[in-house]
Amino acid sequence: MEKRMKRLYLVRHGQTEYNLKHLVQGRCDSPLTELGRTQALAAGRWLADHEVRPRAAGTSPLGRAFSTLGLLLSCLTERGLVDQGLTPRAIxxxxxxxxxxxxxGPMADVPANVWDxxxxxxxxxxxxxxxLRxxxxxxxxxxxxxxxVGCALAVSHGSASQQFLKACMPVDGVPAKLPNCAIMVCDYAPATGEFFVKDIVDPCA
Structure with missing residues (x-):
C-alpha cells in the first residue's frame, strides 16, 4: 500500500542584528531584532490561520532559529493547534x-554570492x-x-533553505534571496523520499 503524502512547513528565521549590519552569520549567532520577533509572530499567525497542526518540530541549534521556532509555536499553541507532548528538537x-x-566579517568580503x-x-x-543540500x-x-508525523514544522536559515529549494524544484523558480520568516510549504513522499515545493510565502509582505 502506497504511503500518503506528508506536509512540511520550513521557515527561515527572523531578522537578526547581523542581518542589519550586513555581517556573515553562518555558524556564529546573532539575536533577533524587534522586527525579527515581529516577523516570526506574523509567520506564526499565518500558520495558525491555515490551521497547521505539526506533529514534529525541528530547528537549527542556533539561537536565532530556536527563538523563531518558539514564537511560531506560541501562536499555534494559542489557537490550540499544538499537542501538549510536542517537544521541539535541535537538529x-x-x-x-x-x-x-x-x-x-562583512558580507562584501565573501568572494562569491553569499547565498549561493x-x-x-x-x-x-x-x-x-x-x-549543504x-x-x-x-x-x-x-x-x-x-x-x-503527517505534518512537521522546521526552522532553518537563508542559504541552507535556498539550497534545499534548489534540490527540490527547478532552479529558475528559486528566489535569489529568501525574506526573513519566509514559509516554504512542501509535500513529502515517504515512498520515494522526494519533496515537492507547493508555495513560498512571505507572511510579512
Missing part, C-alpha cells in the same frame, strides 16, 4: 552554511552547496520519518 543538519574564515557560493568557500574552510534533505526526511 544539526538544519544549521546554516559554514562560511569558514568569513564568519562574523557553490564551492568557492572550500579553500577558506567553508561548506559547498552539495554538502545533502544534509538539509537528510535532516528533513528524518524529521518526517515517524509514522505518526
Amino acid at each position: 544539526q543538519g538544519l544549521i546554516e552554511r559554514d562560511y569558514g574564515t568569513f564568519e562574523r 557560493p557553490g564551492d568557492a568557500l572550500i579553500p577558506y574552510g567553508g561548506e559547498d552547496n552539495a554538502a 545533502g544534509r538539509m534533505i537528510t535532516a528533513l526526511r528524518e524529521l518526517l520519518a515517524p509514522e505518526n
